[in-house]
Amino acid sequence: MSIKSAFEQKSKKTAPDALSEALTTLEKSAAGRESLGYLDKLGYSVGYCPELAEICGPGAMGVCMSDRKMIAISPNAKAEDLPSIIVHEAQHAVQFTFFPEGLQVENTQIGDMFKFRRAMEADACAHQAAYAYETGTKMPLGYDGILTAYRAAMEKGDKKSAMASAFKEWYKNPDKQDFYDSYYADATCAVAKDLAKKGEKGFFTHKKSDKEWASMFLFEDKPYIEPEFLSSDQAFCLKNKNKTKLMKAMRSYSEKTGTPLDSSVMGMFDYSAAKKKSEKTLSAPARKKLADRREGR
Numbered sequence: 107m108s109i110k111s112a113f114e115q116k117s118k119k120t121a122p123d124a125l126s127e128a129l130t131t132l133e134k135s136a137a138g139r140e141s142l143g144y145l146d147k148l149g150y151s152v153g154y155c156p157e158l159a160e161i162c163g164p165g166a167m168g169v170c171m172s173d174r175k176m177i178a179i180s181p182n183a184k185a186e187d188l189p190s191i192i193v194h195e196a197q198h199a200v201q202f203t204f205f206p207e208g209l210q211v212e213n214t215q216i217g218d219m220f221k222f223r224r225a226m227e228a229d230a231c232a233h234q235a236a237y238a239y240e241t242g243t244k245m246p247l248g249y250d251g252i253l254t255a256y257r258a259a260m261e262k263g264d265k266k267s268a269m270a271s272a273f274k275e276w277y278k279n280p281d282k283q284d285f286y287d288s289y290y291a292d293a294t295c296a297v298a299k300d301l302a303k304k305g306e307k308g309f310f311t312h313k314k315s316d317k318e319w320a321s322m323f324l325f326e327d328k329p330y331i332e333p334e335f336l337s338s339d340q341a342f343c344l345k346n347k348n349k350t351k352l353m354k355a356m357r358s359y360s361e362k363t364g365t366p367l368d369s370s371v372m373g374m375f376d377y378s379a380a381k382k383k384s385e386k387t388l389s390a391p392a393r394k395k396l397a398d399r400r401e402g403r
């Protein structure tokens with residue numbers, strides 16, 4: 107049964123027409139069909155989730171619940187954004203296939219974990235950009251810069267280089283990156299506290315290479331980003347407030363469980379210096395836009 111027909115059967119009672127229409131829209135483009143194909147193959151359903159804001163924060167429009175094999179959509183999402191949101195979340199479903207036991211990145215040292223957490227967003231947004239480019243639609247959630255980068259690269263090269271360009275562009279949006287970083291820093295501190303309380307040893311110890319992470323982000327079923335990018339100052343940096351918070355949590359976890367201290371966050375580049383450098387590479391109007399946004403204009 108295809109995801110669409112499964113969804114239609116399920117949704118007869120609740121009749122969320124906008125979602126059903128979004129699935130029909132997705133079937134009309136190659137990028138949309140690819141996302142639906144993945145969801146189909148992986149056995150996912152798509153549905154509204156009224157508690158989404160509570161689970162993922164007020165701005166969240168969708169989430170991939172790999173344990174329930176469900177793409178949960180916020181009832182607040184605009185109908186016109188639904189296809190793009192589904193493309194984004196479908197890509198998370200693909201990423202999670204690399205974690206058959208569930209996404210347990212807390213096995214991994216925190217520095218490495220941040221590489222994955224950010225790259226998973228950059229990858230999902232790059233796929234959204236490919237969809238928007240093909241269908242002539244917009245990127246929701248203020249990610250226009252990623253589509254602009256994709257389009258510029260398409261004018262010079264091929265889809266793979268456009269994907270890589272869009273992927274890297276994600277890291278040039280300090281506000282968004284800070285939002286995710288702070289979310290994951292807090293979540294990791296809470297997990298560490300909980301693990302210490304239960305006396306669970308040995309977490310935050312494994313290392314993963316850039317090559318291993320990069321192999322989880324796919325375009326046409328093949329990796330498309332250079333592994334080295336994940337260790338660059340642009341990608342591998344963290345604000346001091348998050349470094350401090352995480353080191354405190356790691357010290358406490360290590361002391362309580364006897365697990366060797368994970369100080370990998372201290373090896374991350376300075377966030378402000380890296381972001382300043384990336385602003386220099388932005389065009390003058392983009393720089394102005396960023397400055398305006400920071401001042402709340």
Ligand SMILES: [Zn+2]
Pocket residue numbers: 194198226227230
């Ligand atoms: Zn996402």
